[in-house]
Amino acid sequence: MKRLIALLLCAGTCYCAHAQKATIKGSIRDTTNKTNLVNTTITLLRSSDSSLYKFTRSKQDGSFNFSQLDSGQYGILITHKGYADYADHISLQSNSNLDLGKVMLTLKANLLADVTVRSQLAAIRMKGDTTEYTADSFKVRPGASVEELLKKMPGITIDKDGKITAQGTNIEKILVDGEEFFGDDPTVATKNLQADAIDKVQVFDKKSDQAAFTGIDDGQSKKTINLKLKEDKKKGYFGKIDLGGGLNDRWNNSVMFNRFRAKKKFSVYGIASSTGKTGLNWDENSRYGGGSNIDYNEDFGYYFSSGSGDDLSYYGDGLPKSWAAGANYSNKYNNDKQNINASYRFNKLNVEGVGNTITQSLTSDTGKNGAFYNTEARKTFSTRFRHSVSGIYEYNIDSATSLKLTLNGYKGQSSSYSEYANVNLNGYGDTILRSVRKNTSDGESDNLKITALLRHKFKKAGRTISLNVDQLTTNSTSSGYLYALTSKPTEGIWKDSLTDQLKQNNQHISTLNTKLVYTEPLAQRVFWELSYAIRTNKNDAERLSYNKSAGGKYDDLADTLSNHYKFDVLTNTAGTAFRYNGKKLTASAGSDVAFQNFNQEDLFKDTTFTRHYTNFFPRANLQYKFSGSSSLRLNYNGSTTQPSINQIQPVADNTNPLVVTVGNPLLKQAFRHSFDFGYNSYKVLSQRGIYMYGNFSTTSNAIVQSTYIDQNGRTVYQYINTNGNYNTYFGSGYGMKVKKFDFRFNVGLNFNASQYTNFVNNVNNVTKNYAPGMNYSFSKSKEKKFDIWYYGNTNYNYSTSSVNSSVKTNYWTQYHNLNINIQLPGKFELNNELEVNLRQKTVVFDNNNNVFLWNAYIGRKLLKDDKGMIKFSGYDILNQNKGYNRNISSSVMTQSNYQTLTRYFLLSFVWNFSRNPAGAN
DSSP: OHHHHHHHHHHHHHHHHHHTSEEEEEEEEETTTOOBOTTOEEEEEETTTOOEEEEEEOOTTSEEEEEEEOSEEEEEEEEOTTBOOEEEEEEEOTTOEEEEEEEEEOBGGGOOTTOOOOOTTTTEEEETTEEEEEGGGSOOOTTOBHHHHHHTSTTEEEOTTOOEEETTEEOOEEEETTEESTTTOHHHHHHHSBGGGEEEEEEEEEEOHHHHHHSOOOSOEEEEEEEEEOGGGGSSEEEEEEEEEOSTTOEEEEEEEEEEETTEEEEEEEEEESSSOOOSOSOHHHHTTOTTSEEEETTTTEEEEOSOOOOOOOOSSSEEEEEEEEEEEEEEETTTTEEEEEEEEEEEEEEEEEEEEEEEEEOSSOGGGGEEEEEEEEEEEEEEEEEEEEEEEEEEOSSSEEEEEEEEEEEEEEEEEEEEEEEEEETTSOEEEEEEEEEEEEEEEEEEEEEEEEEEEOSSTTOEEEEEEEEEEEEEEEEEEEEEEEEEEETTEEEEEEEEEEEEEEEEEEEEEEEEEEEEESSSSEEEEEEEEEEEEEEEEEEEEEEEOTTSOEEEEOGGGOEEEEEEEEEEEEEEEEEEEOSSEEEEEEEEEEEEEEEEEETTTTEEEEEEEEEEEEEEEEEEEEETTEEEEEEEEEEEEOOOHHHHSOOEEEEETTEEEEOOTTOOOEEEEEEEEEEEEEETTTTEEEEEEEEEEEEETEEEEEEEEOTTOOEEEEEEEESOEEEEEEEEEEEEEETTTTEEEEEEEEEEEEEEEEEETTEEEEEEEEEEEEEEEEEEEETTTEEEEEEEEEEEEEEEEGGGTTOEEEEEEEEEEEEEEEEEGGGEEEEEEEEEEEEOOOSSOOSOOOEEEEEEEEEEEESGGGOEEEEEEEESTTOOOOEEEEEEETTEEEEEEEOOOOOEEEEEEEEEEEEOTTOOO
C-alpha cells in the first residue's frame, strides 16, 4: 500500500512538473495561394545568448508545435525556401500555452520594395561561425553606399578613414560573391557599390589557403566580409556617377560601372579629384610593396623588404591633385574547375605644400645645456604615378589536386622638388647653426611578386602535401641634386659651408622561396605537420655622390658618401607541429629551426664578411569556441627580423646635412617574442557584444638608431643592436542596443606602453611611454526621417627619457565626430558632420592646434526611385582646418604644422544607375 501511495505521489509530482512547462503551436500558410506549407523550419533561440533552444518542421497540414518549454524570453524564426523570413520576440511563462494561429509567409518575388516584412531579429542569422545580415532589413537612404549600410548593422563599426571592425576584430578582406574585388582592397566595395545591390552581408573568419585545403586549422585566419549580390544585380549592370566642381580649383569626379552576368563580373572606375581622394582603398601601397618597405610572409614566417617606398596615398600634408582608374574582371568556367580574377589600376598624385616643424632633442647634459631645438620651414612639390596589376588563377585539376597562381606588381615613376630653411637653437635660445637647402629627385621603381601553390589530398583524410613557391623582384633607381648652404658662428663671425652634389641610387632585391608541407593524421582529431623551406634573398645597393668640379660638371666622386654593397641571405628551415582540431577547441604547438648564412660584400673596399646563425622559431596557438558567436584565442610566436641593406650599408646619407644617417655592417638579426590574446562574444538577438584583446612583445638585439648630437645641434644616426625593448597594448569594448529608446552605443578602453632603448651621445637612454585611452560611439536612426552617428576618443600620453629625466612630456588629445543626416520634405536631404580635434599644449609645443571642422551638404533627390541627387557641399565651413602631427621617439620630440585642405564648396550631381534584363532602371 505504501509503495502504491509513493507511486501515485511520484506520478502526481511528474504531472505537476509537466503542467508547469510551456507550449507553442501554430500553422504555416502561403499568403498568395492560401496553401499549407510543409517542411517549414521553425526555430526557437534564447534571447539571452542567441543560442539555439529547439527547432521543428511543419507537418503535412502546415501545423507545428513545441512542448516542454522552459519559461523565458525567446526569438522565433520561421523560414521556408523562396519565402521571406518571419521573426518575432515571444515571452513564455511557466504555464503559457501560446497559439500563434496561422502564420502567413510571402514569396520573395511578391514583396513590394516599400513593405517591410522582417523584424530586426530576422535580419540577423547565425550559420555556424558565420553571422549573416539581410541587407534589406536595414533601411538606408536611396543611393547609399555599402559603407553606410554596414554602419547600420549591429557589431560592425567604421572609423573616419573607412576602416571596418566587426565584433571587435579588424576586417582584412571584403569579397563580392566570394571573389576578391580589385585585388582585395576593402573599401573599393564599401565606398562605391550601392547598398541596394546587396542581398546578404556575411561576417566570418576566413581560414588560410593551407587550412582550407587540409581541413586542419592552422590558427591563421582573417576576419572577412562577403557581400552577396541580389540575383537581379548579377544579370545586368549598375554603377555610380559623382560629378562635382567649385571655386579655388576644387573638383571631385568619380564614376564606377559594374556589369555582372552569372559567374562573369566586370567593373571599371575612374577618379579625378583635388579634394584628397586618391583611390578606392586605404592600403594599396602596402599590398604592392610601397610605403613601409617591410612585409611579413605568413606562409614562410619571415619579414622582407619589398619596394621603394613610392607611396601614392595622401595623408593631408599639402594640396593634392589626383587621377586614378581601374578595371577588374573575374570568371568561373569549366564547371567551376577554373577561376580567374584580374585587376589593373592607374594612380597619379601631385602634391604641393608648405609647412614648418619644431624638434626638441635631448642629451645627457642637465638643464638648458641638455636640450637643442631645430625649427624648419619648407616648401615642397612632388608628382608620382603608378601602374599596378594583380591576378589570381585557380585550377582544380581533379577532386584531389589543385593549383593556385597569384601575381602582384607595379611600375611607377616619381619626381620631387623641395626647399628647406633650418635654424638650430641651444637651450638658451641662441642660434648655433642655420642652413638652407634644395633637393631634387627623379626616380623609377618596379615590383613583381609571383606565387604558385600546388596541393594534393591523398585518400586518407587529413593526409596532404603542398608545394608553395614565390618569387619577388624589386628594382628602384633615382637621380637628383643636393644644394645646401650651412652657416655657423665661429669667434663671432658666421662662416658658410656649401654642399653641391649629384645623388644617384640604384637598388635591386630578388627573393625566391620554396616550401614543402606534409600533413598526416595521427588520430581522429590530431594531426602532424612536417615542413621544409629554402629561401634566398639577394640585395644589391649602389649609392653614389658626386661633387661639382671646377669645370661645372658633377664628376668628382665623394668617396665617404659613396658605396656599392651586396647583402645575400640563404636560409634552410625545417619545421614540425602538432595540431588538435576539436569542435570547440583547436590548438597547435611546434617549432621551426632555421640555418642562415649571411654574406656581405663591400665592392668599394673589396671586403667580404660572412656570418652564420641557427634560429629556433617556437609557436603555439589555442582557440576555444564557447559558442558560434563567442570565442577565446591565445597565441605565441617567435620570429627574427633581418637588417635591411639600407641599415647595413656603411655609407652616410647626407640628403639633409643637419640629420645624417650611417649604416652599420656589423648589425645582427633581431629576435622577437610575441604573446597575444583575444576574446569575443556577441549575442545576436540582444545585439550585445563584448571583446578584449592584448599583446606583449619583447625583442632581443633590437635594431635601433643610436643618436649623436654635436654642439651645433647636428644629429647623426647609426643603426645598432640593443636589448630591453618591449611593447604592450590592451583593449576592450562593449556595445549593445537599447531597445526601449532604439539606439546603439559602444564604449571601449585601451592602453599602450613601451620601452625603447638606444644610445644618445654614447649614453644609454631608456624611453618609456604610456598611453591610456577611451573610445565611445552612439547611433540612432528613424527610417525616412534621420540618422545620427557619433564617435569619439580621449587619449593621454606620458613619456620620459632617462638621458634627461628632468624633461617629461605629457598631454591629452581628444577626437570627436558627429554626423547627422535629416530627410526633409520635398525630397530634400540635409547632412552635417562636425569633427573636433583637441590637443593639449606642452612647454615646447605651446601653440594652439585645436580644430573644429564642419562639413555639410544639402541635396535634392531626383529621377526615378530617387536614384539621383544634386547637392551643394561645404568643407571646413568654419575655415579652421590645420595640418598637424606630433611624434615622440626616444630622445626626440617633433611637432609639424603643414598646409592642408581648407574651406571650399562644391556643386555636385550624383546618379546611382542600374538596369537588369527585365528593364528596371
